[in-house]
Amino acid sequence: MAVRPEGTPCWADVMSPDAGGAKRFYGGVLGWTFVEVPSEDGYYIEAYADGKAVAAVVPPAPGQEDRSQWCLYLASGDAVATAGRIRDSGGRVLMEPVQADDLGALCLARDPGGVLFGVWQAGRHEGFQATAGPGAYCWAEVLTREPEKSDAFFPAVFPYRAKRREDAETDFRVFGLGDRSVLGRMRMTEDFPPGTSPCINVYFTVTDCDAAVARAVELGGVLRFGPLDTPFGRFATLGDPQGADFSVIDTTTARGEGPTLTDVP
Template identity: 50%
Template sequence: MSDFPEGTPCWVDVTLPDPREGKRFYGELFGWTFAEGAAEHGGFYSQAFSCGEPVGAVVPQLPWQEEPPAWTLYFATPDIKATADRVLDHGGSLLMEPLEIGQFGSMLLARDPGDVPFAVWQGGQQQGFRRRGEPGTFRWAEIVTRDPDAADAFFPAVFPFEAKRLPEPRGGDHMLWHVAGSPVAGRLRMPPDTPDEVPPHIAVHFAVTDCDRAVATVRRLGGRLLDGPSDGPHGRTASVADPLGAAFVVAGPRAAAARPPGRGTRRRAAGMPGSAR
């Protein structure tokens, strides 16, 4: 039996053209250590560990892959073939058919009808990450799409999601998806002025103790700030990119909680994902 209810995020990995640079960056930013994959499976999959527990992985971008560097979110399933059938039945597409990874488990890669890429994992020996919600580990994920109606119809048909719309005083469009009464992911509509070059995507959030300090570390290590930091429903967050271009979100306590009393915070105008600052 899986450690993760069906539809729950259970794993993340990042595909990069230079995995060594990725391990340098994420190792210092999050304190991760790495182990190379087994030789019989190509030895290319570098698992990341926090406090000795698996929390994600770095994957090399193959020469024929045209997609830019990016983080991939995996949703858990007890039956990957049945999930693949539902993806196709509800208008999605398979980028990779279900593939068995030895005794570790099985995976597939897919897109929803609005072109949001995601992955699915049926655990075997490897069920998924063993730590989450702690500094340096996966905390949350938001499906960011230009076609929210397609996402709202597709994902709850593929996974056992209960959808709940959040009130947005500024006229935004934000949905929360729950499994067994607990929120597992969100869905956001891209603002209309989002640059065309920003593709639909899943924004993977990692927990940090201090968002502003994490942003400073990202910049020091050669990454970029894309948006924020700002306070919101997930605490204080900032969209950033690693030195190779893979975007993600760092999320910490709200500014007042993360700093000693009397220390001011800087305000930044919100920028769109994909814009360097």
């Protein structure tokens, strides 16, 4: 079994109260096909892009049955130990580590600023079977109004090294493992609608950003931001019909030079 380094984004699921609606929407926008897996929690539906598992549709977290949202899972070699570091670093464990048969173990948590994320200790289910290709996960960013809390928390729980973007207009950091950038962190500004909750925004690759936006709106989704050309590709942020936000990006259309990043002491 391939072991992902601690803290690597390794899986994502959309917690949705309407499994059928989620399948119709994401199947239309990202081209996913689906396989339902028996579950004691009501339903667990794996999503596939080009025959590879890339995400899942699951019931909402306890206490949030009326809310749809994406959750990114970070790899752990020991979910119990990671849960302990989460608590010791000021985070809150929402669901204690639980074994999912021989698939692996997981827990759900929030950072001190309220950002939801998951922890996954892989067993038979190793996580993403594909990344970066059409329909697959490619990037994620912590969006928070309290960046100093996230900046202290995540490197305390996972072995991240942080770099800061040298741009006076943008408070942005990148968390890396070795030489590889794995997770961004952006300060939420007044450009975000009032009441927008802190979260981890997940990005999925598409072959045509504008076409994906048009299809999402046609299927009842909402355009939150963009489309916008960037040094990383043309992207847009969308809301699905149940309210879960995510982003799509066409990485083949990069424009301009990337930002300068410097190490954070």
